[in-house]
Amino acid sequence: MDPPAMTTISEKCEWRMWDACVINFQKKREEDDPERKNPKANHEKENPWRSYNIMLDLILLENQVPFFVLENLYEFAYKELFMYPQNEDNSFHRLLHEYFFQFWKSSGFVLDSDYEKIFSGKKKEVKHFTDFLRYFLHPQNLKCGKTFERVPCATKLSEAGVEFKVSKSKTRRLLDIQFRKSNLLKICPFLNMSWFLSCFPCFPRFKCLENMHPVLELKSFIIGYETECAVRNLMALEQCHYPREAYICNYIILLDNLINTEADVDLLVEKKVIVNWLGDNKAVATLINKLREQIVEANHSCYGELSKNIQGHYDNVWSKVMASFTTLYFKDFWRGTATVVGIMALFFSFWSFLKPFVFPT
Numbered sequence: 001m002d003p004p005a006m007t008t009i010s011e012k013c014e015w016r017m018w019d020a021c022v023i024n025f026q027k028k029r030e031e032d033d034p035e036r037k038n039p040k041a042n043h044e045k046e047n048p049w050r051s052y053n054i055m056l057d058l059i060l061l062e063n064q065v066p067f068f069v070l071e072n073l074y075e076f077a078y079k080e081l082f083m084y085p086q087n088e089d090n091s092f093h094r095l096l097h098e099y100f101f102q103f104w105k106s107s108g109f110v111l112d113s114d115y116e117k118i119f120s121g122k123k124k125e126v127k128h129f130t131d132f133l134r135y136f137l138h139p140q141n142l143k144c145g146k147t148f149e150r151v152p153c154a155t156k157l158s159e160a161g162v163e164f165k166v167s168k169s170k171t172r173r174l175l176d177i178q179f180r181k182s183n184l185l186k187i188c189p190f191l192n193m194s195w196f197l198s199c200f201p202c203f204p205r206f207k208c209l210e211n212m213h214p215v216l217e218l219k220s221f222i223i224g225y226e227t228e229c230a231v232r233n234l235m236a237l238e239q240c241h242y243p244r245e246a247y248i249c250n251y252i253i254l255l256d257n258l259i260n261t262e263a264d265v266d267l268l269v270e271k272k273v274i275v276n277w278l279g280d281n282k283a284v285a286t287l288i289n290k291l292r293e294q295i296v297e298a299n300h301s302c303y304g305e306l307s308k309n310i311q312g313h314y315d316n317v318w319s320k321v322m323a324s325f326t327t328l329y330f331k332d333f334w335r336g337t338a339t340v341v342g343i344m345a346l347f348f349s350f351w352s353f354l355k356p357f358v359f360p361t
Contacts, residue, residue, distance in 0.1 A: 055100065056226065061233045064128035096132060130237050133230070134248065139175040139302065144245050146304025148297070149311050151257045154264040157216070160314050164271040167217045174219045175251050175302070179309050181214040214313055221255075223284050224277035231291055243298060250301045256292035257307075259285050 057063055071092045126132050151157070154164065167176070231252065238246040259265055265281040268274040276284055301307070314320075 056229065058100075058129050059133070059230055059233055061130055061236050064130060067126045067128050067132070096129070097136075100129075100133070127241070130233050131241075134234055134237060134242075137174055137234075137248065139173055139247060140171075142175065142247065142302040144247070144250070144300045144302045146301065146308070147299045148250065148253060148301035148304055149307040151254070151307050151310045152314050153260040154258045154267045155261075157258075157310070157314065158267055160320070161213055162310070162313065163213050163215045164268065164273050165215050165217045166272050167219050172219060174221060175247050176219065177254070177303065177306060178217045179214065179306055179313075180217065181309070181313060182212075216310070218273050220272055220275055222275040222277060223287065228287060228291070232294070235291070235294060239296060244300055246295075246298065247302055249295045249297075250303050252288065252291050253295060253297060253301070254303050254307070255288050259288045261285060 074092045074095075126135055152160070158164065167178075231248065234248045235246075235252065238249050258268070262282040262285050265274065265276070265284045269276050269281060269284075274284065278284060278287075
């Protein structure tokens with residue numbers, strides 16, 4: 001609900017305090033709700049539509065209340081007045097993590113459910129709820145600094161021998177992306193076996209072939225109906241308050257480079273890099289491209305080194321030859337099989353021609 005017309009600062013502060021009280025009451029009511037402990041009891045009181053809309057409103061940047069106001073009010077109301085035990089289990093940070101976890105997950109941000117891993121050590125000062133979500137997505141080892149170079153789309157990288165893979169590491173977050181290329185391939189790029197491994201999926205299981213193709217490893221990104229709202233608010237927050245640490249904006253720029261058409265989304269969905277809850281892959285491509293339009297790109301990206309390595313691989317002469325070779329002869333299993341059979345037939349025909357001269361009777 002929009003606040004009424006207010007003329008004095010005291011009235012605005014009073015309205016914000018009422019907002020803070022309502023927010024704290026809603027979170028504590030959800031935490032103490034007996035239906036969470038016994039879902040079958042009092043099911044007629046459940047209203048998921050209302051809870052969803054409250055969460056959606058709380059993530060909007062224009063609805064934010066300073067975090068210290070909410071935290072101090074929570075500590076006063078539930079620790080001093082009601083004598084809640086003073087321990088980490090009842091902290092305001094933990095309460096927020098539990099309250100927003102499923103909503104953020106449905107918005108595409110697969111967060112670490114282990115609270116202790118994220119908040120171990122010194123806590124960062126958080127401005128508000130939107131900043132709280134950004135804190136969970138903040139990459140651990142990435143630093144902004146170098147300029148981002150344009151990288152080819154996903155289909156072109158796949159043709160050039162790059163394998164897209166979903167990261168299974170539990171310690172890495174959504175924004176942690178790695179490009180791996182063995183030293184052998186750096187020295188001898190013509191040994192890239194991606195054209196063969198893509199057509200015959202049984203062979204990549206062999207350990208000796210794991211390092212015979214470059215890998216771009218990402219965490220799965222779930223794109224649902226709430227994703228656009230959450231991402232736009234995070235982007236607005238970064239461009240206003242974190243212009244030199246715009247990790248979410250950098251991530252969207254990288255995705256926009258990888259996704260140009262529906263075919264790129266088809267490939268990423270097939271590789272499970274993107275989990276499409278919208279149903280239409282074309283809608284995903286349109287969404288990512290529109291999000292990119294709202295970003296003012298700076299000269300310091302956390303993916304500067306990554307983009308340089310990817311572009312360096314793609315610009316290699318052997319990678320371009322590999323792209324043409326894969327498209328013509330090893331685009332899929334059947335074309336690859338036909339190519340292998342054709343090569344074998346040509347070899348035996350040539351051997352039949354040479355055999356009388358090599359082994360005369």
